[in-house]
Amino acid sequence: MKPINVGLLGAGTVGGGVFTVLTRNASEISRRAGRPIQITVVAEKNKARAEEVVAGRCRVVDDAMAVINDPEVDIVVELIGGYGVAKELVLKAIAAGKHVVTANKALLALHGSEIFEAAQKRGVMVAFEAAVAGGIPIIKAVREGLTANRIEWLAGIINGTTNFILSEMRDKGLGFDTVLAEAQRLGYAEADPTFDIEGVDAAHKLTLLSAIAFGIPVQFDKAYVEGISKLEAIDIRYAGELGYRIKLLGITRRAANGIELRVHPTLIPEKRLIANVEGVMNAVVVKGDAVGATLYYGRGAGAEPTASAVIADLVDVTRLHTADPEHRVPHLAFQPDQLSSVPVLPMSEVETSYYLRLRVQDQAGVLANITRILADRNISIDALMQKEPADGEVQADIIVLTHVTRECNVDAAIAAIEALLTVTSKVTRLRLENLN
Numbered sequence: 001m002k003p004i005n006v007g008l009l010g011a012g013t014v015g016g017g018v019f020t021v022l023t024r025n026a027s028e029i030s031r032r033a034g035r036p037i038q039i040t041v042v043a044e045k046n047k048a049r050a051e052e053v054v055a056g057r058c059r060v061v062d063d064a065m066a067v068i069n070d071p072e073v074d075i076v077v078e079l080i081g082g083y084g085v086a087k088e089l090v091l092k093a094i095a096a097g098k099h100v101v102t103a104n105k106a107l108l109a110l111h112g113s114e115i116f117e118a119a120q121k122r123g124v125m126v127a128f129e130a131a132v133a134g135g136i137p138i139i140k141a142v143r144e145g146l147t148a149n150r151i152e153w154l155a156g157i158i159n160g161t162t163n164f165i166l167s168e169m170r171d172k173g174l175g176f177d178t179v180l181a182e183a184q185r186l187g188y189a190e191a192d193p194t195f196d197i198e199g200v201d202a203a204h205k206l207t208l209l210s211a212i213a214f215g216i217p218v219q220f221d222k223a224y225v226e227g228i229s230k231l232e233a234i235d236i237r238y239a240g241e242l243g244y245r246i247k248l249l250g251i252t253r254r255a256a257n258g259i260e261l262r263v264h265p266t267l268i269p270e271k272r273l274i275a276n277v278e279g280v281m282n283a284v285v286v287k288g289d290a291v292g293a294t295l296y297y298g299r300g301a302g303a304e305p306t307a308s309a310v311i312a313d314l315v316d317v318t319r320l321h322t323a324d325p326e327h328r329v330p331h332l333a334f335q336p337d338q339l340s341s342v343p344v345l346p347m348s349e350v351e352t353s354y355y356l357r358l359r360v361q362d363q364a365g366v367l368a369n370i371t372r373i374l375a376d377r378n379i380s381i382d383a384l385m386q387k388e389p390a391d392g393e394v395q396a397d398i399i400v401l402t403h404v405t406r407e408c409n410v411d412a413a414i415a416a417i418e419a420l421l422t423v424t425s426k427v428t429r430l431r432l433e434n435l436n
Contacts, residue, residue, distance in 0.1 A: 001034065001035040001036075002035065003035060003036035003037065003038045004033070004035060004036070004037045004038070004074050004075060004314075004317075004318045004321065005038060005040045005072050005073050005074050005075075006037060006038065006039045006040065006073065006074070006075045006076075006077055006314060007039075007040065007041045007042075007043070007067035007068070007070060007073035007075070007076050007077070007098075008039050008041070008042045008043070008067075008077045008079065009043050009064050009067060009076060009077065009078045009079060009080050009089060010043070010044060010078070010079035010080045010081070011042050011044040011046075011049060011050035011053045011054075011060075012044075012049075012079065013302075013303045014079050014103055014130070014303060014306045014307060014310070015042070015044070015053070015077075015079045016053045016303060017302075017303030017304045017306060017307035018039075018077065018079070018307040018310050018311060019039055019042070019053055019054060020053075020303075020304070020307070021304055021307045021308065021311055022037065022038075022039060022307075022311055022314075023057070025311075026038075029311065029314075029315060032315055033314075033315045033318040033319060034318070034319060035318060037311075037314050037315070037318055038058075039054075039058050040058050040059065040070075040072060040073065041058060041059045041060070041061060041066070041067050041070060041073065042054055042058060042059070042060050042061070042067075043060075043061050043062065043063060043064040043066065043067045044060065044062065045062055047060055047061075047062050064080075064085075064089050065089075065092070068089065068092050068093045068096050068098065069096065073098060074098065074099065074321065075098060075099045075100070075101060075314060075317055075318075076089075076090075076093040076098045076099070076100050076101070077100075077101045077102070077310060077314070078090055078093075078100060078101070078102040078103075078104060078107075079102075079103055079104075079310075080104070081104055081106070082104075082106065082107070083104070083106050083107040083110050083111060086102075086104055086107050087107055087111050087115075090102065090104075090107065090115055090126075091114075091115065091118055094115070094118045094119050094122050094124055094126070095118070095122065097122060097123075097124060098124065099124045099125045099126075099127070099317045099321070100119070100124070100125070100126045100127070101126075101127045101128070101130075101310055101313040101314055101317065102126065102127075102128050102130075102131060103128070103130035103131050103306055103309070103310060104128075104131060105128075105131040105132060105201070105204040105205050105208060106195075106201075106204050108128055108131055108204075108208055108218065109203070109204035109205075109207040109208060109218060109220040110204075110220055112207075112208065112211070112218035113217050113218050116218075116331040116332065116336070117336070119331065120325075120331070120336055123325040124325075125316075125317050125320065125328060125331075126331055127313035127314075127316060127317055128208070128313070129309040129310070129312055129313045130306050130307075130309035130310045130313065131205065131208060132158065132205040132208055132209060133156070133158050133205065133282045133284060133296070133298070133300045134160075134282065134298070134299050134300040134301045134302065134305040134306045134309065135298050135299050135300075135302075135304075135305030135306060135308040135309055136282060136283075136284065136296050136297065136298040136299075136300065136309075137296070137309065137312065138156075138209065138284050138286075138296050139208070139209075139212065140312070141286070141294070141296060142154070142209060142212050142213055142286060142333070143212050143329060143332075143333040144329060144333075146286060146288050146291060146294070147333065148288075148290055149288030149289055149290045149291055150254075150288065150289045150290075151213040151214060151254065151286065151287070151288050151289075152253070152254055152287045152288065152289060153251070153252065153253035153254065153286075153287045154209055154210070154213050154250075154251070154252050154253075154284065154285070154286045154287070155249050155250070155251045155252075155274070155284070155285050155433065155435055156202075156205075156206070156209070156249065156250045156282070156283065156284035156285065157247050157248065157249065157250075157274065157277050157281075157282055157283050157284075158202050158205045158206065158209075158250050158282055158284065158300060159196055159199075159201050159202040159205075159248060159282075159300070160188065160279075160280030160281065160282060160299075160300045160301050161183060161188050161189045161190075161193065161196040161197070161201075161280070162196055162197060162199075162202070162227070162228050162248040163247065163248065163277065163278070163279065163280060163281065163282070164179075164183055164188050164189075164279050164280045165179045165180060165183055165189075165197070165228065166228065166231075166236070166246060166247060166248065166265075167278045167279055168182065168183075169231075169233055169236050170236045170237075170240065170245065170246070173233055173237070174233065175232075175233050176228065176229060176231060176232075176233070180193065180197065188280055197227050197228055197229050198225070198226075198227035198229060199225045199226055199227040199228070199248060199263040199264065200225060200227075202248060202250045202263045203220065203223045203225045203250065203263045204220065205250065206223065206250030206251075206252055206261065206263055207219065207220040207223055207261065209250070209252060209284070210252035210259060210261050211332045212332050212333045213252060213286070213333075214252070214254060214259055214340065214342070215332065215333060215334035215338065215339055215340050216259060216339060216340050216341075216342060216344070217332075217339055218332070219261070219344055222261055222344035223261045223262065223263065223344070224261065224262040224263065224264070224346075224347040224350075225262075225263050225264075226262075226263065226264035226265070227248070227263075227265075228248050228265050231246070231265050232428070234357075234397075235355070235357060235428060235430060238357065238385070238397075238399050239267050239355065239430075240270075241385070242267075242383065242385065242399070242401065243269060243270055243271075244267040244268060244269055244270060244275075244355075244432070245267070245268055245270050245275040245276075246265050246266065246267055246268075246430065247265070247266055247268055247274070247275065247277075248263065248264070248265055248266070249263070249264070249265075249266040249268070249433065250262075250263045251263070251266070251433065255345060255350075255351070257343075257345065257349065258342055258343040258344060258345040258349070259342055259343070259344050259345065260344075260345055260350050261344045261345075262347060262350060264430075264431055265430055265431075266430070266431050266432065266433050267355050267430055267431070267432040267433070268432075268433060268434075268435060269434060269435075272435055273285075273295055274295065274435065277297065280299070280300070280301065281297065281298065281299065281300065282297070282298060282299065282300030283295060283296065283297040283298075284296045285435060293435075347407055348406075348407050348408040348411065349406065349407070349408070350406070350407050351404050351405065351406050351407070352404060352405075352407070352431050352432065352433060353382065353401065353402050353403060353404050353405070353431070353432040353433070353434070354400075354401070354402045354405070354410050354429060354430070354431055354432060355399065355400070355401055355428075355429070355430040355431070355432050356399070356400040356401075356402070356410075356414070356417075356427055356428065356429055357397060357398070357399050357400075357427070357428040358370065358397070358398045358399075358400070358417065358423055358425075358427050358428075359395055359396075359397055359423070359424050359425040360395065360396060360397075360398055360422050360423050360424060361394060361395060361422040361423075361424060362389050362393075362394050362395060362396045363422065365422075366398075366420075366422045366423075367384075367386070367398065369420055369422070370398065370400070370417055370420075370423075373413055373416045373417055374400070374402070374413055377405075377409045377410075377412050377413045377416075378405065378409060379402050379403075379405045379409055379410065379413055380402060380403040380405070381400055381401070381402060381403070382401045382402055382403050383400075383401040384398070384399070384400050384401070385398070385399040386398050386399075387399075395424055401432060402432075410429065414427045414429060
């Protein structure tokens with residue numbers, strides 16, 4: 001049977017991995033897809049790098065439009081990244097009648113609705129398994145494997161850089177800046193790590209997962225995003241003493257009045273499997289009404305894990321290449337005209353549990369004032385730990401764990417607590433999820 005011809009935009013780490021894995025496993029992949037899949041042209045500004053990758057096995061150009069305009073190319077794989085040039089190229093590939101495979105979570109989180117609508121009108125597919133959690137097939141699992149379920153919630157460690165940093169901070173008791181420098185030295189963190197450490201990368205991925213889980217439009221601008229750059233080693237230690245571990249979690253949940261969409265450092269009971277995901281590994285827990293909780297674990301980045309997901313998409317597109325567009329799996333799991341208008345909740349309306357750390361004067365009546373403020377705002381205490389002051393000090397730390405309450409109640413309580421003369425620093429607030 002005639003091979004499917006692929007044009008590759010970008011021959012960097014992931015692009016090189018795609019070429020390597022597709023070449024190495026060509027026979028196995030062909031048996032699965034029903035026909036050969038071959039990369040016939042690669043576009044890369046650094047032609048010397050691309051030539052080294054392909055070793056004469058396909059054509060190399062330095063103009064991406066040459067790939068899009070090539071009448072022999074059936075599928076365009078976009079591995080450039082970003083959402084400027086990449087958006088333009090993806091939309092032009094769609095307009096040219098090419099199917100698109102991309103690993104670009106930022107592009108889809110910001111412009112997914114426009115891109116999916118264009119693809120729907122043109123009758124082509126946009127596949128993006130590699131955009132979330134690298135080699136873990138989480139998009140397919142949620143979009144297809146759990147299609148019988150009403151998804152209740154989803155929580156994931158979906159950024160390996162931050163998970164490595166948090167693991168090292170806990171294991172070695174080191175500060176954030178020290179561990180970040182080590183992550184950069186090892187190549188786990190970029191020279192500019194902002195998107196990772198401030199939670200933006202995880203929020204891009206969570207936005208896509210939330211849309212697929214709940215059948216809502218892609219709405220990155222509605223996500224609450226908080227990173228780990230202000231997290232202190234002492235809170236990781238105190239959390240451990242209380243039986244919890246802190247992870248940067250992406251959480252999306254179906255609530256009574258809307259959808260939660262949030263990324264932030266989160267205390268998780270250490271007995272949960274996801275709490276024990278260490279280093280640069282990723283994991284996602286999905287809770288469906290029929291199947292219960294399911295866990296997906298693996299490498300979230302790297303050349304070959306990400307290539308695995310890209311090639312899985314190539315196989316899917318190849319299988320459905322000649323299918324009636326109306327009979328293909330919808331981009332966001334639900335039929336385009338069936339997407340829900342249910343709102344994404346502002347963070348003030350989210351309900352969860354909390355960890356609060358207060359630095360207070362070690363004197364009578366302090367704890368009573370704090371508990372009264374919490375009670376006045378309908379915040380119930382689950383656990384409380386008071387640390388003895390160090391020798392010669394007159395201040396002590398109090399740690400409070402609350403039951404589930406609304407974020408706006410906690411905001412009000414923190415403001416009142418910080419106004420007490422006996423409270424000597426800002427209250428540290430972290431959120432807590434039991435993931436039952």
